[in-house]
Amino acid sequence: MATELKDLTKRADDYSRWYNELVVKADLAEQSAVRGCMVIKPYGYAIWEKMQHELDAMFKKTGVRNAYFPLLIPKSFFSREAEHVEGFAKEAAVVTHYRLRATADKTAVEVDPTAKLEEELIIRPTSETIIWNTYKGWIHSWRDLPILCNQWCNVMRWEMRTRPFLRTSEFLWQEGHTAHATAEEAEARTQQMIKVYADFAERFLALPVMQGVKSETERFAGALNTYTIEAMMQDGKALQAGTSHFLGQNFAKAFDVTYLDKENKPQYVWASSWGVSTRLIGALIMTHSDDNGLVLPPKVAPLQVVIIPIGGKDMSKLDEKLGAIAANLEKKGISVKYDNADNKRPGFKFADYELKGVPVRLVMGNRDLENGTVEIMRRDTLEKETVPMEGIEERVEKLLDDIQANIYNKAKSFRDAHVYECDNYEEFKTRVADGGFFLCHWDGTAETEAQIKADTQATIRCVPFDFEQTEGVDMVSGKPAKYRVLIARSY
RNA sequence: CGGGGUGUGGCGCAGUUGGUAGCGCGCUACGUUCGGGACGUAGAGGCCGCCCGUUCGAGUCGGGUCACCCCGACCA
Numbered sequence: 001m002a003t004e005l006k007d008l009t010k011r012a013d014d015y016s017r018w019y020n021e022l023v024v025k026a027d028l029a030e031q032s033a034v035r036g037c038m039v040i041k042p043y044g045y046a047i048w049e050k051m052q053h054e055l056d057a058m059f060k061k062t063g064v065r066n067a068y069f070p071l072l073i074p075k076s077f078f079s080r081e082a083e084h085v086e087g088f089a090k091e092a093a094v095v096t097h098y099r100l101r102a103t104a105d106k107t108a109v110e111v112d113p114t115a116k117l118e119e120e121l122i123i124r125p126t127s128e129t130i131i132w133n134t135y136k137g138w139i140h141s142w143r144d145l146p147i148l149c150n151q152w153c154n155v156m157r158w159e160m161r162t163r164p165f166l167r168t169s170e171f172l173w174q175e176g177h178t179a180h181a182t183a184e185e186a187e188a189r190t191q192q193m194i195k196v197y198a199d200f201a202e203r204f205l206a207l208p209v210m211q212g213v214k215s216e217t218e219r220f221a222g223a224l225n226t227y228t229i230e231a232m233m234q235d236g237k238a239l240q241a242g243t244s245h246f247l248g249q250n251f252a253k254a255f256d257v258t259y260l261d262k263e264n265k266p267q268y269v270w271a272s273s274w275g276v277s278t279r280l281i282g283a284l285i286m287t288h289s290d291d292n293g294l295v296l297p298p299k300v301a302p303l304q305v306v307i308i309p310i311g312g313k314d315m316s317k318l319d320e321k322l323g324a325i326a327a328n329l330e331k332k333g334i335s336v337k338y339d340n341a342d343n344k345r346p347g348f349k350f351a352d353y354e355l356k357g358v359p360v361r362l363v364m365g366n367r368d369l370e371n372g373t374v375e376i377m378r379r380d381t382l383e384k385e386t387v388p389m390e391g392i393e394e395r396v397e398k399l400l401d402d403i404q405a406n407i408y409n410k411a412k413s414f415r416d417a418h419v420y421e422c423d424n425y426e427e428f429k430t431r432v433a434d435g436g437f438f439l440c441h442w443d444g445t446a447e448t449e450a451q452i453k454a455d456t457q458a459t460i461r462c463v464p465f466d467f468e469q470t471e472g473v474d475m476v477s478g479k480p481a482k483y484r485v486l487i488a489r490s491y
Numbered sequence: 492c493g494g495g496g497u498g499u500g501g502c503g504c505a506g507u508u509g510g511u512a513g514c515g516c517g518c519u520a521c522g523u524u525c526g527g528g529a530c531g532u533a534g535a536g537g538c539c540g541c542c543c544g545u546u547c548g549a550g551u552c553g554g555g556u557c558a559c560c561c562c563g564a565c566c567a
Contacts, residue, residue, distance in 0.1 A: 035559080090565070090566090155567090157566075160565065160566085167566070239567095240567060275567075276567085310525065312525065344525095345528080346526070347527035349528090351527070352528080365526050
């Protein structure tokens with residue numbers, strides 16, 4: 001392992017440097033040979049797999065099935081829906097040729113100019129177009145509806161500035177695409193899925209999120225409405241953690257997808273789409289982790305318990321006792337590693353597993369062996385306790401639940417302590433730079449929204465649900481405002 | 492695309508007025524260690540980003556080129 005473990009930058013010194021270092025030092029991901037694209041390493045990918053596993057089950061419980069659509073999309077598909085083109089054209093990767101050949105001097109390869117594609121292909125930045133082109137063939141009657149498909153895949157958006165997990169040119173996600181007979185049904189599905197995401201984020205990732213509706217400028221290209229979950233990072237910035245879109249009949253019209261209703265009349269289909277990505281891993285890191293490294297919620301931790309023996313030459317007794325504990329924990333469905341490697345000293349292992357965010361650590365030395373005890377440490381608070389060996393499995397099981405709850409509560413109190421109602425623009429301008437969510441009255445115009453962004457780089461994240469709205473006065477324009485919106489600087 | 496910076500063992504860096512490459516970490520082997528990031532001994536590992544020039548001689552000087560990083564306009 002060439003990974004340099006010492007000297008993680010402190011959050012207070014340089015938050016974004018802390019983040020970048022942590023991603024690498026905790027062995028989650030590394031820079032690849034391709035600009036803007038990262039390698040997700042096994043430890044990082046294991047987190048994604050746990051997310052996938054849980055989300056996939058949640059989707060299926062609502063009747064969704066998985067399918068797979070092509071990576072490459074005919075360029076012409078993109079011109080069908082005007083706003084959609086505009087939204088993605090600037091960052092589309094285009095395949096123009098299908099063959100390479102050796103250069104004249106045989107030292108390299110070059111694109112064979114005779115192998116030009118008649119119709120260029122786009123590497124999917126999202127799949128609405130290819131999917132709606134396909135759905136056209138699947139949908140003829142009201143009996144064919146609804147269609148509830150999801151796909152797990154990669155997408156590519158040619159980004160100018162990238163950051164591991166938060167924004168990379170290629171990323172992994174799931175995209176659900178549904179087709180319905182009525183607007184009400186499609187709208188209901190859109191809302192259902194944002195609630196699935198919110199539930200998943202809070203219960204599984206321990207991320208408190210604000211649900212809401214995007215403003216017109218922030219909504220998905222081609223959608224009539226976008227719902228979002230917004231999480232607050234430890235630097236007070238907002239991170240859009242998942243979105244669900246009500247697409248109306250835009251794609252049905254663009255791809256001419258109609259069905260015959262019960263009166264034998266042709267009707268355009270209504271649609272939703274929704275997605276979360278590997279960005280959630282970035283959200284996890286920036287919400288829970290500390291200056292010692294990752295802090296992972298037990299439910300997504302690739303490794304939930306690590307057991308470390310401290311012995312001298314003769315480890316046989318410790319191997320026996322700790323091996324049994326490991327086996328018992330595994331029987332309970334807890335993932336455990338018994339690390340009795342003799343080439344690292346205990347202190348090194350402590351630091352290393354803390355950096356990697358393993359929620360619980362058990363330690364046993366000869367002293368414990370005599371006393372029948374074991375040391376148990378929780379990663380979230382770094383508290384250590386020496387407890388009897390009897391019943392350790394139950395204690396660990398309970399502790400994992402406590403940690404899950406504790407880091408959620410901790411994140412929630414942090415978030416709640418940094419949500420402010422603000423009615424004064426001058427005050428807003430000075431305070432928003434320090435982070436936090438600002439709930440401010442908005443007159444609903446794109447002009448004031450643009451003004452706020454130009455002045456402060458902060459944007460309207462959403463109009464929050466679950467918030468008792470009052471009428472008031474827009475702090476920028478002074479015009480009447482029907483409700484407050486959530487404004488923050490964001491990733 | 493503007494502005495700034497960096498390219499030297501796996502990683503982080505040093506390298507004087509040009510003289511043929513070094514340090515720390517990591518790695519390999521053996522031994523001693525092991526209750527919070529161990530130590531000793533012996534090793535392995537480098538077209539100094541690439542090309543052209545100046546020179547007896549270039550990591551070092553000049554020109555070009557490529558790549559990456561940081562800061563600004565776009566974004567899940």
